[in-house]
Amino acid sequence: MTDRPLLSVRNLEKHYPITEGILSRQVGAARAVDGISFDIARGETLGLVGESGCGKSTAASSIVRLEEPTGGQVLFDGGRGEGPRDVTQFDEAELKAFRRDAQMIFQDPSSSLDPRMTVGSSVAESLAVHGMTDRARRREIVENLLEDVGLSAGDYDRYPHEFSGGQKQRIGLARALVLNPELVIADEPVSALDVSVRAEILSLVDRLQERYGLSMLFISHDMSVVRDVCDRVAVMYLGKIVEIGETEEVFSNPQHPYTEALLSAIPTPDPRQRRKGIDLTGKVPSPVDPPSGCRFHTRCHRVIQSDEYDLEQSHWRSLLNFRDEVVAGAVDVEAVRESVDADRDNGGDETAPDAAVEREIRDDFGLPDRLSDDAAERRLGDAFDLLVNGAEAEAGEALASAFVTPCEESTPEFTDHGDGHRSACFLTARDERALERPANVER
């Protein structure tokens, strides 16, 4: 036994080429996993959480090389006493041996079960593939394992269709454990299951992890699931890890606004415990053209204000949303004008005055009729004058030069909060710097 982690992922990257034309010329790349690093200790469960599309599954399949990583290292320090070795450099034979030590569990257990094979033979199959020729011994191991996962030895000869979703996932667990792996990567193992059986499967995973001394990478989009089974959690957003730390610490003291937003989405029976309405609207942007700087800045409720202004935070967020939509040419002023006209029911001869159109657009974006900061209001007003007069591109330029957040200008580095808790956000970096200053220096 050593103190070295079982798995060390270093700057792992998976960029999918985007090609065009009959010659499949590469015109870009989807940076699904864009330089992530973490360790998993022996016997530890690390959760990898984030919304759909953040790159969690791609990270998992790149670690076990179901997909070929395009960069970085995956150092595995398995029990063969050879020390940490880089999975990304393994040849076929080494990869086969590694895949015995590192098993995956998927969201849909049916996908890995052959409907024409008894579940016992399905579970026993990999024993045969890896050289166990004694059929009776194989059967004995599998029958014991079926009992370990809460099924019975008698289930050996039954077929997948005879089992419920939860039972099939138990079979999935048995299949993953049959070769006595050191690492299990579980990709959303309970997401496809009825809520009523999720807790059972999660507590089974927890029990098996302890009993078999497994290290686990547990992938989920659901923070509440992660809390139950993980020692530490890594929060992933658009190909990057934005926060990592011990589960209790991350849950009680989240440092990254994205973590905060994910936590606020957990339903709690006690409304007093609910975190204040953080609106995680919209989808994760495309990894083909991720936002500059901090990738979360386009959705962040704490996006940092420019020093020039002092606005209510929600108005600053709205201003940036408005700016981005105008720059993207996505604000249809004429459609707004028509709808204002229709509402006024003025017979259609008179078009809505610009002021009414502006009010409607402000309303759509959650912008007040007048911003509290005079300088910001002046610049917003100027942009509206251009916009309602059909000069959309100029309005976009005016907004883009007037309203800029430091979050989009450079990429935040990790700040260390102690005990391995780290987050990559300018806000926390700024707070830490402020704390380091002597007390007599004004913040």
Ligand SMILES: Nc1ncnc2c1ncn2[C@@H]1O[C@H](COP(=O)(O)OP(=O)(O)OP(=O)(O)O)[C@@H](O)[C@H]1O
């Ligand atoms: N073969 C591919 N080619 C191009 N882009 C891809 C490919 N596979 C995945 N992606 C993109 O990579 C991003 C990450 O996808 P991934 O499935 O890893 O996310 P996820 O967090 O696991 O989400 P989900 O839970 O929905 O699977 C997505 O934007 C996805 O569209």
